[in-house]
Amino acid sequence: MTALGASCVVLADERALAREALRALLEPHFRVGAVVTHGRSLLAAVRRLRPAALLLSVTLPGADLFPTLRELTRYEPVIPVLLLTPTIEPSAADQALRAGARGYLQRGASAGALLDAVTTIVTGGVVIDSLLYRQTADDGWGAAPAAGRPVLTDRQRQVLRLVVQGRRTAEIAALLGIGEKAVEFHRGRLKRALGVSTTAALVRCAVTRGLARGDRVRRSIPA
Numbered sequence: 001m002t003a004l005g006a007s008c009v010v011l012a013d014e015r016a017l018a019r020e021a022l023r024a025l026l027e028p029h030f031r032v033g034a035v036v037t038h039g040r041s042l043l044a045a046v047r048r049l050r051p052a053a054l055l056l057s058v059t060l061p062g063a064d065l066f067p068t069l070r071e072l073t074r075y076e077p078v079i080p081v082l083l084l085t086p087t088i089e090p091s092a093a094d095q096a097l098r099a100g101a102r103g104y105l106q107r108g109a110s111a112g113a114l115l116d117a118v119t120t121i122v123t124g125g126v127v128i129d130s131l132l133y134r135q136t137a138d139d140g141w142g143a144a145p146a147a148g149r150p151v152l153t154d155r156q157r158q159v160l161r162l163v164v165q166g167r168r169t170a171e172i173a174a175l176l177g178i179g180e181k182a183v184e185f186h187r188g189r190l191k192r193a194l195g196v197s198t199t200a201a202l203v204r205c206a207v208t209r210g211l212a213r214g215d216r217v218r219r220s221i222p223a
Contacts, residue, residue, distance in 0.1 A: 007052035007122055008033040012042050012060050013084065018107070022055060025111050026118065039063025043071065046079055052122045058085045058092075066099045073100035073168065080121040088129055094198035102166050103127035104200075126166040128203060152193065152211075159186040163199065164206050 009030045013019050014037055023032050030052070034045040039062030046054060054072070058065055065083075072079045082103035083096055093104045102121040105114065106129050117127040152160070155176075162172045169187075173180045191197060194205045205211070 007031065008049055009053045009055060009118065009122075010034045010036060010045055010049060010051045011055050012036040012039075012045075012063070013055070013057040014038070014060055015057070018057075018084075022114075025115060029115065030118065030122075036060075039068070042068065046072065046075070050075070050077075051079060053118055054079050054081045055118065056081055056083055058083050066095060069096065069099035069101055080124075082117055082121055082127065090198060090200055093128065094200040097126075097166065097199050097203070100168065105129050124165070126164065126203065128200065128207075152190070156186055156190055156193070157211075159183060160190055160202070160206055160211060163187065163190075164203050 007030050009026060010033055011019055011022050011026075012035075013022065019035055019037075023035065026032055033049040033051055036042050036045050037060075039060055042056075042060070042063055056063075056065075056068075069081060072081060078100070080102040081100065082105060083101050084105055084107050085092070086107050088104075088106050096104050103117050103126065105117050105127060109117070109129070120127050158176055159172060162175060167175070169180050169183050172183045176183075187199070187202070191202055194202060194209075196202050196205050
């Protein structure tokens with residue numbers, strides 16, 4: 001077994017058939033350390049195992065999603081979370097990324113897409129379901145960006161690269177040696193330059209236009 005194959009993951013899903021399918025898919029490649037069916041057991045399992053990844057159903061009973069994500073970002077090292085969602089909503093994806101999720105994937109994704117998504121977040125990447133790439137401005141992405149490559153400063157490119165990696169504002173500030181307000185300023189300028197209104201849209205635009213080339217961001221399902 002490879003080092004990656006020895007990585008422990010936690011499954012948190014209220015659907016019995018989904019849990020069985022996920023476990024069967026993951027176990028040849030990862031060690032499933034715990035299976036959680038209710039939010040009251042989630043944080044205890046994560047604290048005990050400190051897994052390489054958490055697969056979390058957004059409808060898990062007893063789990064308040066965004067406070068749970070923010071709590072997990074306080075762990076050292078941070079637990080990468082892949083959210084499994086019944087529907088794809090740009091605003092929810094944006095909130096999830098801001099709260100600390102590293103992946104956002106619709107239920108029913110192919111086995112290959114799911115396994116690739118878990119591998120990506122375990123190895124430091126970010127995964128966004130390709131259905132988000134098809135959303136229009138009316139769905140909350142903001143105005144469509146102008147054609148061609150935008151002119152970005154070196155600092156804007158540094159901030160964009162770290163945003164695409166799923167880094168939080170405080171992390172970006174520490175890595176670049178600037179203040180958090182400066183990070184927010186650059187993020188706002190990037191959104192305006194690319195014609196988008198949310199962080200999820202910023203990541204989508206960076207990937208589709210080749211501005212994040214070389215960074216570990218995946219479309220989980222071929223568009």
